[in-house]
Amino acid sequence: MPPIVEVQNLVKTYKLDSRTVNALDDISFEVEKGELVSIVGRSGSGKTTLLSILGTMEKPTSGKVVINGTDLSKASSSELVAMRRGTVATIYQDYNLIPVLNAFQNIELPLILKNMDKTERKVKVLELLESVQLSDRGDHKPSELSGGERQRVAIARALAINPKIILADEPTGDLDPEIAEDIIKLLFSINKDLGTTLIMVTHDFNLANRAEKKISLKHGKLISIEETHGQVVEK
Ligand SMILES: Nc1ncnc2c1ncn2[C@@H]1O[C@H](COP(=O)(O)OP(=O)(O)O)[C@@H](O)[C@H]1O
C-alpha cells in the first residue's frame, strides 16, 4: 500500500520585507496508513508550518506533498476544500473553537458543511460528545469549558468528518500534566481503535518518544527519523 503521506524535498520560505525565513528546508519523509507519528523540535523549528502544509492550509514554496493519493501542488482549490472536509482534520494549538457557538454547535459545524441532514447530525454529534466524555457539556460555550474540555471538543470536531488523518498541533501544550495525559490517551486510542493516522506535533521530547515514529526538526531542517517502540495505551 502506498504511504498515506509523502513529503519530498519540501521547502517553505516566508518573505518579510527584505528578510527571508526558511521555515522548512528540504524536508522528506513518509507516513504509513494508521501510523502514529510525532514531529518534535524546539520552538521555531518549523513544526506548525509543516502541519499547516499537511493540513492543506498553506502551500509549499517547492517540493512535493501527496496526501492520500492527492498531489497538493496539482489539486484545485475545491479539491483542497474537499480534503479538509473529508480526509484531513487539524486540531489547532489554540483549539480554534468558535466562541459564540456551544460545544454541540462547534462539533456540528463540519457536518453542516458536509450537508448532513439535521436529524442525522444530532445523532452524530451526541455520539461524538459521548466519545470524548462530554455528554453533559453540549450546551457550554468554549469560555464555559476548562482547557481539557475545550481540547476534547476540538478532538470531537476533528472526528466528525471521519478523517483518515488527524493532525494535532501541541495537543497538550496548555494543559496540566494529568489532563494532558488523558488527552494523549484519547488521541492514541483513536489511532489504535479507529486506525486513524495520527501526526502529532510537540516540543515535549518524552511525549514524542511514545509515537511509533519520531521526526525531529531543527531550524527548518529534518535532522532524524526514528522508529520508536511506541507505547501500549490502556483505555
Ligand atoms: N506567516 C509567517 N510569516 C513569516 N515567518 C513565519 C510565518 N510563520 C512562521 N514563520 C517563521 O517560520 C519559523 C517556523 O515557525 P513555526 O512553524 O511556527 O515553528 P514551530 O511551530 O516549530 O514553533 C519561525 O522562525 C517563524 O518565525
Ligand SMILES: [Mg+2]
Ligand atoms: Mg508551533
